[in-house]
Amino acid sequence: MFLLPLSVVLGILAGDLASGQDAPEDSDQALIAQVQRSVTTIRVQGRDGEEIGIGTGFMIDDEGLVATNFHVINEGRPFTVQASDGTMLPVKSVEASDVNSDLALIRVDVSRHPVPALELVSDDRSAQGLRVLAFGNPLGLQNSVVEGIVSARREMQGRELLQLAMPIEQGNSGGPLVDLDGRVHGIINMKSAIDDNLGFAIPAAQLLSLQQHPNPVLIDRWVRLARMNPQSWKSVNGATWQQRGGRITASGTGAGFGGRSLLLSQTDVPERPFEVAVMVRLDRESGAAGLVFHSDGQDKHYGFYPSAGRLRLTCFRGPSVFSWQVLDEVSSEHYLPGQWNHLKVRIEKDRILCFVNGHLVIESADAQLDRGSAGLAKFRDTEAEFKQFEVGRELSDPSLSDSAKQWLAKLEVPEVDIDQIGAEQIHQLGTSGDLASREIIRKARLLEKQAARLRQLADDVRRAEPIEQLRHLEDLESDQRLLRGALLIARLDHPDVNIQAYCDRVDAMSEEISTRIDSDADAVDKRKHLHQYLFEENGYHGSRSEYYHPANSHLNRVIDDREGLPITLSILYIELAQRLGIDVRGIGLPGHFIVGQVIDADRTDLIDVFDRGELLMRADAERIVLMHVGRGLREEDLQANSTTEILTRVLNNLIGIAGRNEDLEGMLRYSDGLVALNPELPEYRLMRAQLRGMTGRAAAAIDDVDWMLEHQPPGADLGAAKRLRSALRSRQSLTTD
Structure with missing residues (x-):
């Protein structure tokens, strides 16, 4: 791969290239240094906060306008912009974006750190044979430069591109393509799948056109992942x-005294007596996070x-250390670090009772504050997780049922205090030589195996409730089954x-949309309001950069993150449409899920929710089917799917995702759901x-096989069931022996 570090490029410019030009060596060095000052590094976060990509951008005006590729920043992703000297440039907005041309303009704050702009070439001077330099961060290697030439101007998939004779790698995307006068002729777009020394760039004229037609989105609206619902x-x-x-997560340091930050519930607090409760887990025990109550919405609580x-238990009466009073502090065996x-x-009325895991640990008669909101708090740089926050007159504590206690009693393992084994006992064991050591190792492996099986059992128990609810989904009203069923599927992976x-x-969400719809609006008008709310104002979109991320199939994450697969986005669309009086049905085309809106007896509009509600013609549906399964469209392909079929x-x-990751436990979770529904x-x-x-659950596997042999459902391969049963019995006997 012909990738050159900056020092090598400087040498080339000072040597071979300089020999045919009048410019001295120091001017070549100045050119590269000048361009580098305008180049930025863009890092993008993924669904779970991890870095999923690094790309390049460059300044095109003196007021902080950075050009890059749309695919670099991804849609709705958090990202950072860093100047070439390492200074972070606060992102203010995505000033303009165009998915089709793969271009984006980002507005950053350069008031405290000016960054020079590069000149864009606005005509067709990017002639064949022009010598150019590409700046970027290929494979994460920052501040790299590569030399090449413009080998052709080509039209590809309806777009004009500059074909480059130079290597392009991941991380170069979004970087400037400059001539030897430092003017930008293009923006690096992609590498060739055919040749490592071949790449493409988008002509700079397309950037100028986008700059003249901005569609700004403030960064707090662009970055939509996991935001707290302000309602x-x-x-x-x-x-x-x-x-x-x-789960609610808290990170970073608050602006209050002691790094204090609050998250207050908007739920009305009852008159006393009342209770507030939450489950909390800290990243480290040196931190602090938990409940607040009687908050004035600022510093008192x-x-x-x-x-x-x-x-x-603490009373905060103001913003400073002098208004902070620790009422009581205790250690408790019931707290689990x-x-x-x-x-x-x-x-x-006259006391405050504080419990941890069902046990009273603090009682106070303090009455400095007597009313206000309830919620959560974190202090210093603690990272904390919360779940199951509740406010009510009387809240129940988590407890085991009697039958659960009986079963768990059977799992008790006699404890051996190994720490009490002294030198004499070790000597006695040692008289047997290696035999005693090997027997201890055998017992250790047996305990490790039992521990692994207990963890499996815990997972099985954790998903028992959602599986049971999926099994009885038909007991719900028909208009509740799809939404609750999709959320129950999410609970298989996220029990909380x-x-x-x-x-x-x-x-x-549906109520917010309905307030905008006139009472005499027809079906198409209602659809326009739904599309404006979902796709324009809230940015719901198909997940392309992380298509196979499991979160795209979890409806709760789709609602929170505002991206997903065609089918999960369609489920949300169907649910909102149903509440707005829009007749929409799910249509499972082979390889791509869409929806159909029934306008009247003779017209059903096909809608691709994955592609921001684009209307599809029948020819589009035919193309989709041909692309995915290599055949023509059949009438049954356009039939509405039932709730069970969709789930x-x-x-x-x-x-499929779990199979790609060789995740047998995940495949088992989802097969539990499939059996519950079918x-x-x-x-x-x-x-x-x-x-x-x-996965070692032989007894449960035999239960499934016995059911098949007893009921003999149509289409069952009873021979395969019998062979599997025999193999499972053999495994059980070997385990027992």
């Missing part, structure tokens, strides 16, 4: 509060939280998903039996 929560004193999968491994802990505060909260969220397709997508289909039950057997 439910109010953040005070900064820090970063996010919500995913039913009570707090009950773990701090440095102890439980603390590093794990989830249930905190609860009961506020009565609050289904009712997301149902309420969808209701609130089954979601689970099959998840099984109990009579033998292929799903046989698949689950095989997965149960492969």
Whole structure:
């Protein structure tokens, strides 16, 4: 690969290239140094906060306008912009973007750190044979330069591109293509799949056109991932509060005293007595995070939280250390360091009762504050997780049922205090030589195996409730099944998903849209308002950069992150349309899920929700089917799918993702869901039996096989079931022996 570091390029310019020009060596060095000052590094975060990409940008005006490729920043992703000297440039907005031309303009704040702009070439002077330099961060190697020539101007997929004779790698995208006078002729776009020393750039004239037609989006609207719902929560004193999968996470340092930051619930607090509760887990026990109550929305409130491994009740009467009073601080054996802990505060007329994991640890008669909001707090640079926040007159504590206690008693393992084994005992064991050592190792391996199986059992128990609810989905009203079913599928991976909260969220979204719709609006007018809300104002879109991320199949994450697969975006679309009185049905084309809006008896409009609600013609549907399965469109392809068919397709997508990752436990979770939804289909039950057997759950696998042999459902391969049963029995006997 012909990739040159800056020093080598300087040498080339000073030697061979300079020999045919009048410019001295120092002018060549000045050229590269000048361009480098205008080049920026762009880093993009993924669904889970990890860095998923690095690209390049460059300044095109003196007021902080950075040009790059659209695919570099991705849609709705958090990203940072860094100057060539390492200075971070605060991002203000995405000034303009065009998916089709793959261009984006970012507005950054350069008031404290001016960055020089590069000149764009506005005509067709990018002639064949022009010598050019490409600047960027190929493969994450910052401040790299590569030399080449413009070998042709070509039209590809309806776009004019500059074909380059130079190597282009991941990280070069978005970088400037400059001539030897430092003028920008293009923006690096992609590498060739045919030759490593071949790349392409978008002509600079297209950037000028985009600059003249901006469509600015402020960065706080562009970055939409996991934002807290402002109708439910109010953040005070900064820090970063996010919500995913039913969990709230807090990170960063708050602006209040001690790095304090609050997240206040917008739920009305009852009159006393009332209770506030939450599950909390800290990243490290030196931190502090927990409950607040009687908050005035600013600096006054009570707090009950773990701090440095102890439980603390505090009264904050203002913003400074002088207004902070620790009312009580205790150690408790009931607090579990590093794990989830249930905190609860009961506020009565004349006392405050504080509980951890169901046990009273602090009682106080303090009465300095007597009313206000309730919510969550974090301090210093603590990273904390919260779930199951509640406010109510009387809240129940988590507890085991009697039958669960009986079963768990059977799992008790006699404890051996190995620390009490002294030198004499070791000597006695040593008289048997290697035999005693090998026997101890055998017992250790047996305990490790039992521990692994116990973790499996914990996972099985954790998903038992959502599986049971999927099994009885038909008991719900027909208009509740799709939304709740999709959220139950998400609970297979995220047990903390609050289904009712997301149902309420969808209701609130539909209510917001309905306020804009006239009472006499027809079906098409209603659809326009739905599209404006979903795609233009809130940026819901198809996930292209991380298409196979499991989050795209979890409806809660799709609602939070505002991106997903065609089918999960369509589920949300269907649910909102249903609440707005729009007749929409899901249509599972082979390889691509769309929806159909019934306008009248003779007209159904096809809509691609994945592509921002684009209307499809029948020819488009034919093209989709041909591309994915290599055949023509059939009338049955356009038939509306049932709720069970839609949810089954979601689970099959998840099984495919888990299969690619060789995740047998994940495949088993989703096969549990498939059997719950399709109990009579033998292929799903046989698949689950095989997965149960492969993951060491022989008894449960035999249960599936016995069901098949007893019920003999149509299409069942009973021979395969019998062979599997025999193999499972053999494995059981070997394990027992």
